[in-house]
Amino acid sequence: MTTFEQQIKNVFGVSNTEMTVIQSFFKPKVLQKGDYFIKSGQTSGNLGFLQKGMLREFVVVGDKEITKWISTEGSFVVDLKSFVFKEPARWNMQALTYVELLVLQTSDYHKLTDAIPHWPEIEKMFIAKCFTIIEERVLQHLSLTADERYNQLFAYNKHLFNQVPLQYFASMLGMTPETLSRIRRKSSS
Amino acid sequence: MTTFEQQIKNVFGVSNTEMTVIQSFFKPKVLQKGDYFIKSGQTSGNLGFLQKGMLREFVVVGDKEITKWISTEGSFVVDLKSFVFKEPARWNMQALTYVELLVLQTSDYHKLTDAIPHWPEIEKMFIAKCFTIIEERVLQHLSLTADERYNQLFAYNKHLFNQVPLQYFASMLGMTPETLSRIRRKSSS
DNA sequence: CGACCCACTTGACAAATATCAATAAATCAG
DNA sequence: CTGATTTATTGATATTTGTCAAGTGGGTCG
Numbered sequence: 001m002t003t004f005e006q007q008i009k010n011v012f013g014v015s016n017t018e019m020t021v022i023q024s025f026f027k028p029k030v031l032q033k034g035d036y037f038i039k040s041g042q043t044s045g046n047l048g049f050l051q052k053g054m055l056r057e058f059v060v061v062g063d064k065e066i067t068k069w070i071s072t073e074g075s076f077v078v079d080l081k082s083f084v085f086k087e088p089a090r091w092n093m094q095a096l097t098y099v100e101l102l103v104l105q106t107s108d109y110h111k112l113t114d115a116i117p118h119w120p121e122i123e124k125m126f127i128a129k130c131f132t133i134i135e136e137r138v139l140q141h142l143s144l145t146a147d148e149r150y151n152q153l154f155a156y157n158k159h160l161f162n163q164v165p166l167q168y169f170a171s172m173l174g175m176t177p178e179t180l181s182r183i184r185r186k187s188s189s
Numbered sequence: 190m191t192t193f194e195q196q197i198k199n200v201f202g203v204s205n206t207e208m209t210v211i212q213s214f215f216k217p218k219v220l221q222k223g224d225y226f227i228k229s230g231q232t233s234g235n236l237g238f239l240q241k242g243m244l245r246e247f248v249v250v251g252d253k254e255i256t257k258w259i260s261t262e263g264s265f266v267v268d269l270k271s272f273v274f275k276e277p278a279r280w281n282m283q284a285l286t287y288v289e290l291l292v293l294q295t296s297d298y299h300k301l302t303d304a305i306p307h308w309p310e311i312e313k314m315f316i317a318k319c320f321t322i323i324e325e326r327v328l329q330h331l332s333l334t335a336d337e338r339y340n341q342l343f344a345y346n347k348h349l350f351n352q353v354p355l356q357y358f359a360s361m362l363g364m365t366p367e368t369l370s371r372i373r374r375k376s377s378s
Numbered sequence: 379c380g381a382c383c384c385a386c387t388t389g390a391c392a393a394a395t396a397t398c399a400a401t402a403a404a405t406c407a408g
Numbered sequence: 409c410t411g412a413t414t415t416a417t418t419g420a421t422a423t424t425t426g427t428c429a430a431g432t433g434g435g436t437c438g
């Protein structure tokens with residue numbers, strides 16, 4: 001079973017038959033480092049599954065870029081505002097490396113709903129899961145120090161810290177690169 | 190049209206016929222100040238519509254309470270983790286005042302799905318909307334100063350600041366009551 | 379009325395974080 | 409490989425925020 005199949009089954013909890021149908025609607029797509037999967041402000045009806053590589057999700061606020069998240073192999077990438085409501089995307093999603101995606105387009109999305117009647121239910125669960133995760137992240141900002149936020153992120157993503165520029169993690173954590181650097185020095189000693 | 194009807198129609202975008210069906214599944218419930226609608230750790234299959242009064246959503250972290258949100262008249266209140274996944278609730282939801290709710294229970298929820306086939310789709314949109322809102326809140330923590338976060342919250346909720354203890358707003362904004370007090374003094378001069 | 383309980387404010391000080399500037403290390407292009 | 413560019417670290421300093429302690433004022437209730 002491919003990572004894609006595993007993830008679809010884990011995240012959406014579907015049968016093998018449904019799996020085959022779902023899979024048939026996702027088309028391969030390749031991005032070179034620096035290419036955009038989604039651009040903020042442009043409407044995108046694309047839901048991607050990240051097979052290989054990493055994407056950075058960010059917006060430009062004033063004169064700086066704010067990185068919301070780094071998506072890694074095996075995860076889904078989508079701008080919900082754009083995908084669900086067909087409004088301009090909130091986020092930029094740019095390839096940090098060479099990237100291979102499997103992409104579901106809105107048009108095929110409707111066929112998917114026809115082929116698998118309880119797809120909206122599946123999707124509801126997916127989005128609800130996303131909600132509880134991001135809600136937890138808000139709580140982290142309300143209850144943890146910069147130190148603690150870093151250590152929590154690092155504990156679950158050790159392998160990423162030598163692949164991704166640290167400044168992006170600093171932004172994700174809501175601190176300057178200098179502060180992150182100092183926290184890391186303290187934590188490693 | 191009641192606030193409830195308006196909100197259901199706004200949020201879920203349903204017809205009048207469907208509206209009647211939906212409405213029939215929501216049962217009135219009253220809370221006294223201090224009562225809990227949901228308790229963290231207990232599974233609750235309840236989705237509430239807040240007709241009157243205010244609820245505070247918080248968790249206890251270490252030795253302090255972290256307030257995530259104050260819900261006001263006309264909004265829906267639910268612990269998604271509990272409602273969607275039937276797991277223990279993440280949040281406490283406690284009445285800040287005398288409260289009147291309309292409550293949908295999980296059992297009736299299934300009947301609702303039977304009566305309105307595209308209910309999961311409707312619900313998906315609702316949750317997706319919640320997601321985009323909370324995602325924006327994460328961004329605020331990554332990109333704004335304490336000052337700016339306060340001013341933004343205050344701009345949209347002026348009327349609340351003389352009804353709700355300020356310490357709860359301080360917690361929602363991720364700062365101490367002392368800091369909020371000083372920011373307010375600065376902002377008002 | 380008066381004692382008490384809250385929530386809020388204020389001040390003094392400590393700790394955390396940002397800013398600015400310089401340097402070192404890593405990465406990339408030719 | 410080498411120079412150029414980006415990224416990371418470090419130091420000095422300023423700003424922001426937290427902590428602790430004291431004081432104020434409104435509300436409640438015997």
